[in-house]
Amino acid sequence: MFEVPSVADLNVAASLPVTLLALGACVFLLVDLFIPQDRKYITAGLAAGGMLVALVLALLMWGDVIELRDGDTAFSELFIADTMTHVVNIVVLITGLLGVLVAYNYLERTKIQRGEYYYLILFTTTGVMLMGGANDLAVVFVALELLSIPLYILSGFRWPQEESEESAMKYFLLGAFASSFLVYGIALIYGATGTTSLPGIWEAVNDIVAEDAASKYLLLLGSGLALVGLGFKVAAVPFHMWTPDVYQGAPTSVVAYMSVAAKVGGFAALIRVLVAGMPNFVLDGETVAAWQDTVWLVAALTMLLGNIVAIAQTELKRLLAYSSIAHAGYILIAVAAAGTASVADEAVRAVMIYLMAYAFTNVGAFAVVIALEKDDATNTGLDSVRGLARTNPLLAAAMTVFMLSLTGIPLTSGFVGKWFVFKAALSADLVPVAVIGVVTSLVSAFYYLRVVWLMYFEDGESEASTPWPLASAIGISVAGTLLLGFVPYLLSEMTNDITLAFGG
Amino acid sequence: MESSEVAIELYVVLSAILFIMGALGVLLRRNAILIFMSVELMLNAANLALAAFARQWGNGDGQVLVFFVMTVAAAEVAVGLALIVAIFRTKHSIDIDELHKFSG
Amino acid sequence: MGDISLVSLVFILPLLGVLALIFEPLFERQTNEQAIRWLTLGVSLGTFGLSLLMLNNFDTGVAGLQMEHKIDWIEADGFTIRYYVGVDGISVWMVMLTTFIMPLAILASFGPIQERVRLYYIFLLLMEWAMIGVFIAQDLFLFYVFWEVTLVPMYFLIGIWGAEERIYAAIKFFLYTMAGSLLMLLAVLWLGNEAGTFTLPEIIEQIQTGELSLGTTTERWLFLAFAIAFAIKVPMWPLHSWLPDAHVQAPTAGSVILAGILLKMGTYGFVRFNLPLFPEASKTFAPYIAGLAVIGIIYGAWVSYGQKDVKKLVAYSSISHLGFVMLGIFALNSTGIQGGILQGVNHGISTGGLFLMVGMLYDRRHTKLMAAFGGIWKAMPLFSGISLVIVLSSMGLPGLNGFVGEFTILLGSAGSEILSWWFTAFAALGIIMAAIYMLYMFNTVFMGELDKEENRNLPDLNWQELWSLIPIVVMVFVIGLQASIFFDLMDESAEALAAPYVANPNAEALVELNTGDVELAVALWAISGAVIGVVVTPIIYSGRGRNPWSGGLVGAAAGAAGNLLLLVPLWVYTPALEVDEHALPATSEAPGD
């Protein structure tokens, strides 16, 4: 009953970037042993180099420079390398690179310089890339764990310090708790459809819907639990409680990377499982996917609570934590919009565009927080920003660009993301949630503007240290935010031919 | 073949009960290690369900998944215990109620 | 696509100016502020020159867009968003106003602005770039982008260089306008979805050929969404309370640009979007918006008479002037529209002048209270002479620019097929009230005894101030005496725009039947609200220890306003209430929605 898969099935070439990076990470694991403590920058260099190679590969594969049959599957249909996978690879590799750049001096300064940091980042990136291309529930689960466990360690990286430990423990406990929900969900889905491979599930769902079999309740329950597990990862509201504490406790360079990577992984999973796996899961008497209303309500809840609570925050990292919750809400709108069959592709593209735009802005914002942070990891309160425009005009200008992009002011990538998400929502007739989205982004204007107002209108003496790697990271993020804002063509072109292999 | 087998629903109900027991365990216990055990319990409940469905559907996917889950659970616990040791060294207690530094 | 059209050049130049300002320190060791000032002035004058070039090869015979420039910007699935700019009769004068006012604002801020000079001029040029963008954008997405972008530099201008409560004013300005514009974002998306494209001319053409016919309710909601966003910007009467804050706290150049150009974006929006895109809804809402405009005229004039701070007085006068502009636009005939646009230009010039004047007084005496002045005419004769001309132009003295605009608007509204003659009568009242508050200001500040010691030896105008006022005086006389130059540029486009509203023979019947009984119902509804307000508020007031009777009036107003607000969704959703469907031969294929 078990035969050895032929080499053609394996087709490792399709998943080159992922496999390359995974091997690289393991090699660096070994190589790092031989690098003395004071020359840890070599590991950083190697990690960055590895990611750069993977990025170049991903770009080439996206551009069909390397000939391979599109939508090709590897590892006997466990992994699929379609355009969406490449886009996810590009986004997460860029975030990884920025994460390394940002962490380079920070670790030195706050005396937590250890080689493990870099290849833990590599492992997380591999996890996200794997999730991007998951074509089977098993791979989804494994990728999720591969993505989460290094993050638990990373958030506890400054372990002698209480906060960091506490945030790691919280993150770990709740992470494990939530992933067990996911597993149980997968089990039930498997129970209902009889297979764990997503195309298989897709056909099974067609039959279930056609015969209106009893197993549809099992399927509903399973997808609900899977939604809980992934909702936690993406920090949607009912499961968001961990985010503020973990973001505040963990070292800022980790948070910078984690806030984007975890989201990209979470949303890739949601798209693979819900949108690719069960788009046709339509109960009788309805036109849209069964799970659309739930996702839609969770999105609304996330936006409302994320934005409103952010207003009362007085600590910068906590404020950015709630803002990242709010932005998860905006992306969830697009995921909900994907429920309507006709709008699925447009909605998925909107998710990817938003993630790309969000990556640059958020990493940039946290990079500025790192620049402000003192060596003993304090001074991240809101008034650490007061009067920055006088002491360090360039940094203040960069922070303003990030804040405007998070608010969604035009000519910044944030606006482009919101434009596409709201457009997808409107074409899927989700008008109420679009209105909530618009109103909450008005609310968000208030607390983002407060940061700008503290920097420019008030005067205080806030000084910031920007060594060259951090400065270049901020430079790249600002360039990315403005470039994507000025020329959204890049984004729309990149995501233009994302079609879920077996959708429609 | 069916008559002598135990009905699939029983397995699912059992795994559901186990799952809920695990969840309550996580909520009520104050000792970190016991919380870990409850999480393991929940994962194993899922394994049970998977094995039962695999038998019912007659294909190997479920069993493959069980092994995945078990290995991952092991890795998870390893990391978890390392964390507990670290916290114990600083706080000299693994009661998770001490961990409430953040607020608001 | 071929050659770069002049319009794009006018648009790009300020951006190049900004980039020059940003990268200028690289070429120069220490930043000397004079160089920055002259560079900015040079760029804005260059833009003005280019716009003059654009003006003289503007072909007055063409109603549609000219000197277009189209580049594909975003190709997403199903729709392409283009960088599509062009200029036609309606927007040519708005662009000219922008390029005309900016050099003056820059020149006038040579003196007062001394700290963070580079940042200041970067924001000014960004403002100019964004404002020109708004007026030439022909793509919904492009328009929305520039509409929002104008907010950011003005937020900083008010916030950093403003007066005491600048932060509060800046935040309020930003949030107020953004709230409106977010509504517009939804409307733009919805319209884009329905029409399948974001290019404005294509959508208008679809609507005119009946290819795209929005149902009455959708059309009304879209009209309202656009209308609210623009009404906040204009500002129309109930949504005006951000204006005094923003104007009073902004630096001189800031309030000149704010009053001169930013407010016109609102009126321009109505003309560019609401009228062509939603003919039926415009016809239905025209009397109510014109009613608000007339209230604005009278309310603005009356409140400015009660002011003690001269800058606030000028700010409220803008509400009154723009009430006239809105009345002109919603007279829905070509005279009214052209009058409205010209009055927009006039208001930009005269109120720009007024704010420059107030700024110069503030720089000398550092107070804006009128009581602190008196007899300035004797102390500063040259300044007072020029101020007299500007005051007269803003008061609408015939022979100057203010009168021409107001007369054409009143002409349009008198002959409008939508507005009853009550609107013209009450609007004409505005002329008297304009004289009252303007002369009150001129009297208390310029005439009377030079009895206060500080006013005795105030220095008269220096060359920057003089040269920032002279072009304004020249334009006041040029428009005042030769208005036809301006009209024949606008005529073709305005006529095309007003065509659907004039051609409909039984428009009168349509409106007559429906406004009659509806007005009665609305009046009763409002009165009942007022009665409740009068009864309820004293109870609340007395509860909080304030004398109950003072609350009565406030309560009445709140009650009435509350009820009226409740009305909006009520009648938008009930097409049955409208008799127009039956009276009107089915212009659109599907009667009703």
Add this chain to the structure above:
Amino acid sequence: MENFFDLVPLVVFIPLAGMLLNLFAGQNLGERGVAIIAVGASASAFLIALLLWIAQIDTGYGAAVIDAPLLGSWIEIPSAGVDIGWQFRVDTLSVTMMLVVTGVGTLIHLYAVGYMHGDERFPRFFVYMNLFLVFMLVLVTGNNFLMMFVGWEGVGLCSFLLIGFWFDKAHGEGWKNSDAARKAFIVNRIGDFGLILGVLLTFWTFGTLDYYVPGEEPLAHHAETEEADVPLFGTGVEEAEEEAHATGPMGVFNQAEIWLEEGDHEVEFGMVSLSFKTTITIITLLFLLGATGKSAQIPLFVWLPDAMAGPTPVSALIHAATMVTAGVYMMVRSNVLYHASDTASAVVALVGAGTAIVAGYIAVGQWDIKRVLAYSTVSQLGFMVTAVGVGAYTAAMFHLVTHAFFKALLFLASGSVIHGMEHGHHHLAHAHDGHGHDHDADAHDDDFDPQDMRFMGGLREKMPITYWTYLFGTLALAGIIPFAGFWSKDEILLDSLKAGLDDGHMEGYVGFGVLLVAAAFTAFYMWRQVSLVFYGKARHEAADHAVESGRVMTVPLMTLAAFSLGIGFINIPSGFPILSALFGEHRFANWLEESVTYAHGGTANLLLAALAVLVATIAIYFARSVYSDEAMVDLSQDPLEDDLHIRRVFGWANAKLYWDEFYFSFIVYPYQRAAKWLADVLDWQFWHDFVHERIIYRSYRGATDVLTEPVDKGVIDGSFNKLGDLTRQAASRVRLIQTGYVRTYALSVLFGSLLVIFLILFPVIRELLGI
């Protein structure tokens, strides 16, 4: 001679050039240079007016429409058919006005050179005077209502500038002048509100605002039968017929003629549809409102007396001779409209009569020399307006012309008196500072006011020329036989009586009766003034030392005196014994008929003439007896007040019938209080603070407080604690459970998952339950 008409634009552009020259180069030209330029400009304008007059006589009273050079069309909107251009209209009516304005204007400019000598803002004064001439001539020569409106408000502006000329006088005097100036402008603006609405209505009714299109003749031109009132088209009906159907564009008046003849024309525009008759009535009434504002009639005359705060030449030129007559000119210009609407004419007549009587009565009780003349002007304007009301357009214009001369004379003479008094006053104090005139009245004792008649008396010997010229003016104004006033006033009385008799217009009788009484008042208060100022003995040392004014002031006085004697002879009614043979009959009436279609000269009625003169002489005799030399020794109170019940009557007159108090308490103060309330309470406290701060901003903060505190801590903890207790009981009291923070989050995850599961199963549950 035809091309002389092209000179018309020069009439306006020369004073404009004069004004600009003085404005820019005034400071360094010195008084002489400025005077030369100013007077020269006015004189050359007068010369051109003369040339035009000659050209017209030569071409048989021809008319022409000339386009202004340099300026293209003013407001031209092809799509709406709006085409208003800068065009001048030269016809007999406009030339008459030109002659009056520039003629009297030049004399007053000359006089002002002397009067304003020594004032430090001397050039600025002449800039405003020339600017006034420019606007007045634009008003008079404009060929469309809008150009007239430019002149209309322009002269309002000049009167504002000139009234407030001494705005910087000390001791609150300056503030008083500025407020008077502002009052004048605002009251004029209220009048203009009516006019602008009238112009709007005219445009939409006739499609154009032009009086006449170039080359167009006034239609009812040939209907000149004398006796009966002109039937609509009289003899000239044939030509009118074919002309009527000439399809070309036509001016306002000719279209009106045609439609009147058709009778059933409906005015259709926008939401309005009215019969032509009612439209005409509305237009004429709105024009009347405009005229009352400018020509100081009943409701809006309050600004003229306060306008006396300006220098005397200003009062003479603007507030007596020219500007205030603009309203009358406008009504005469649109006589076709007024003739067509009987109701409007009736209202005009009544307003005119009312003003005449009220102003005449108030003038009796005034002490300020210029204020008496101001009220007398208002009353005389009332005469002219009544004339227009009863259809006697020629009489109105004739009275306008004569009044311009003798009222200007009276004002200049009073200026010379004031000048003399001040001179005496300074001389008295031996501190001959010699700068400026009556704006430094505070030199010695504070209550001395050079304009108050109570300090004058016995100036006959000291200022002989001023006395005689003043006497000439008084006799002319009172309407004594050879003087100009008699002819024009008699014409008006005759026509109003005839309107009553022939056409049965009731207002004719009322007008005649009221005007007769007003004439009596006029004679009385003028003689009262002469006796107070010139007869008896000096009541104040300043009057003792008063000195006759210089030649530059007395020469204009003498010329004006000659005119006020001779100007009456240009329109001798037909059939008058000697003089009609001597000077020709109705020369002025025939002259006007060319342009004013419904103008016609009346025949002489000797009985009525005698009656008018008799009434005047009785009034003078009565004044002479009351104000005899002994009665005027010291004037603590007016001799009239001796008798008890007359004192109350005199008191009311002195208090100006409380018009100002009425306006202030019922209109001005409530407006100000409402403005304050609106600005402070409604707009700021309620709308800005209450709505924005309390409702929007506070709710922002409220939402965040609610969400951050309880949600994070209270609500979730609270409910979970309860849930915790619940589970505790359920778990049969295993050790007391105290939920830590971490588990709060775990609880929230559980709570979240329950929520999600419920939501996702919701459709199924609903289907199961069959809702």
